Amino acid sequence: MKTSQLFRHSRLRLAVWYTLVMGVILSVSGLGIYRSLVQSNWKAMEREIESIAGTLHDSLEPMLPPSENPTTVLKGILPELCLVGQTCHSNPSLIERHTIGISDRNTYYIRLFNHQRKLLAFSPNQPDNLSQTLNPEPWQTIKSNGIRYHQFTIILHSSDTHDLGINSSWGYLQLGRNLKPFDAEVKRLQVIFILGFPFVLGLVVISSWWLSGLAMQPIYQSYQQQQQFTANAAHELRSPLASLLATIEAILRIPPSQPQDLNKMLHTLERQGRRLSYLVTDLLLLTSLEGQSSSKGFQSCCLNDLVSDLIEEFSELATVANIDLIEQIPDEEIDVLGDESQLYRLVSNLMANAIQYTPNGGEVVVSLKTKENMALITIKDTRIGISREEQKRIFERFYRVDSDRNRKTGGTGLGLAIAQAIAHHHQGYITIQSQLGKGSLFTIYLPRAK
Template sequence: MHQNRLFNRTRLQLAAWYAGVMGAILGVCGVAVYLHLAETHFEAIAGEIQTLVGSLHDSIEPMLEKPGELHPRVRQILPGLCVGGQLCRPVKTSHIHVLGADYQDPYYVRFTNLSFQTLATVNTPPPPDSAAQGKNWQILTDEKGRRYHQFSMVLTTSAGQPWGYIQVGRSLSGYQRYLASLKVFLLIGLPIAMVSIGGASWWLAGLAMQPVYNSYRQIQQFTADAAHELRTPLAAIQATVETTLGTENLNLIEAQTTLQTITRQNQRLAQLVQDLLMLSRMDLKVLPTKHQNCCLDDLLHDLVEEFAAFAISAKVSLELSIQAQDLYVVGDEEQLYRLVMNLITNAIQYSYPGGTVMLRLLKEDSTAIIQVEDTGVGIETAEQARIFDRFYRVNQDRSRQTGGAGLGLAIAQAIVELHKGSLKVQSQFGKGSIFTLRLPLKT
């Protein structure tokens, strides 16, 4: 297949389609996973901020007495609290542990009055966004370009009067690093995955194309062999006709001889076409079959009687041994007749003069066994696996002399498969062969 441009191009197209579709699916899934993880992580950050704001709100609000004024006890909860314009040092995140927050990213806390003027802070918050004031959630950016996620909540005094707002924000640096690592993973992982998918697609396309290629090769071989077999009798007919036409004063005997030659070649052509048609129908599973009870004893007796004259002319002894009586199988009697006939024909044709062809009928459990044994030329071990191939002949010259096209055993094998049986060969080169046919008995 690697040397066939048509199949290589088709395989490449299939692989490209496989890789393209799988790459698109993988890309969409990668983007979907990225967005999902980003959203989930962002929601987790928001949940942490909201939890911290709620804890601070519940702890500080009971201490608030006057709007816009922080009670000194608030410093006990937030030790790093910086009131007004005082110069304050950054507070470690660990100072907020008492409120249930323990995170690597820095938090800040900002208290504002009702006009959103800063009253006190913990750590250094980014400048407020005047356009987004009044919103619960905000994304703020400091002078260095660092982004923060902030949540605001209203504070009231112990008397229920509006006091101002508490704003808690968290740096998004860790979140951005997390997204950056995801992007790097996808940017590196997706190309590697695409290369792997491309290789797998090429391999899968090869697997998918292999049966098609095998069928294509079989059709090519079948067509070439059929053309070769048809050419021989056609060439003989053409040569006979041309010779006859070139003969002056053709007498009756010469004309009859010519017609007999043409008739023989025509019969060979007709038989070859019939065999090819039969094999084609068997391949398509459209060969009409008449399933009936077939008595193998009677079938073998009829075949021995029919081939007795042929065996005598070939100087071969044809013998029959029935070791089990009244064996019936369900199948097409004509096809079974053709099956055993092909085996007997081969055995006689490939036996030496003075040899013996033995037919045996046996029974083994629920299986009928027919053996056709000859004392002929035998088959070399290397060729035994190919004798059931179409148009294959062990001895090309001998087969042509007997008129064979190399289809007999192929037809026999096809008939055996239709009847759910098996056909095996045992052979020793120079000593003969045994063909063993197994068919399921009628239950």
């Protein structure tokens, strides 16, 4: 229960941190995108204002009069403008409305100033409460009646001043734009980001919870396997330790007059001590194999000699068990890179299992061959076989297909786990094919030495 709560809390913390990090990233990215869109729209709008102002400038300059009283000329040039000091009754025709190049009269307005920066003429739709004295800043943003306007000012010269080489200006042209459409677009972007961010953040929360569970799953499984291994190891160690303690207590109670009983119990004590020593040695070897990740120190090993030595070593055991031990070794020398002692342990574990679990009168066939760039060592027996369900677990630590018989033969339940760890350490693997009542076939795959 406490373990489940620990992993659940760890998953929650991982999900929270993932959500916070993704929230910050999304916030910064969204703010950057928003700022970029606003800035790009603002720059595009300013370029449009500059383009229209340039068109007006090029159209007006050739017709500008040098007189100090140009109201009549201005009225003729720009019939829709209102002159300062006069009643504004502007109703230009369609042709006149397009003479200055502005088609959207509700968005743009025009103001003309003389060289003394006094207002001469203006569009009827200009904002209220604007100053009649020019502010010489090129770009200005103003606000009138809750509506923002952006205006651009450009200098005008008359044709006479150009001809005479005079640098003084005739006056100024000011073109303004209503920012209401722009502000509406900005507000629309704000609404999209404000409403979209919680939705995206909700998806991040859901995905972070799912991903954290996905990330914690192998850790939880590994923890469960480690916990199961610890429980199994404690159980396996407890039996010989309990036997040792019981034997020692019995020895202490034996009277000096019965030395023959003492000798028997000492043998039992030695046997249990050896079993405990083998178990600890196997556990240390398995831990060492799983901790090694490099192949440093590997040397070329001849599998022909290794298998032949093992056949010779197990021949006596097979003869005693009335089992035919058959070898099939090719004449071609097959080499692999590895640790010879570990490879010896790998093959011997599988051969010992095959002989121990094959009934009297059966046979065990050990063969060596190659397939592509792999060396194959197969160990085939005629024992009772292993069910499909148990085949998935036989490489687990302390797992025994036949617990009672395995304990009688002195096995620790780590032989196949050690064999698999050695194969993985040599970049190889082990496969099994088995049917109940027909025997089993173990195949060791090891990469050949180049």
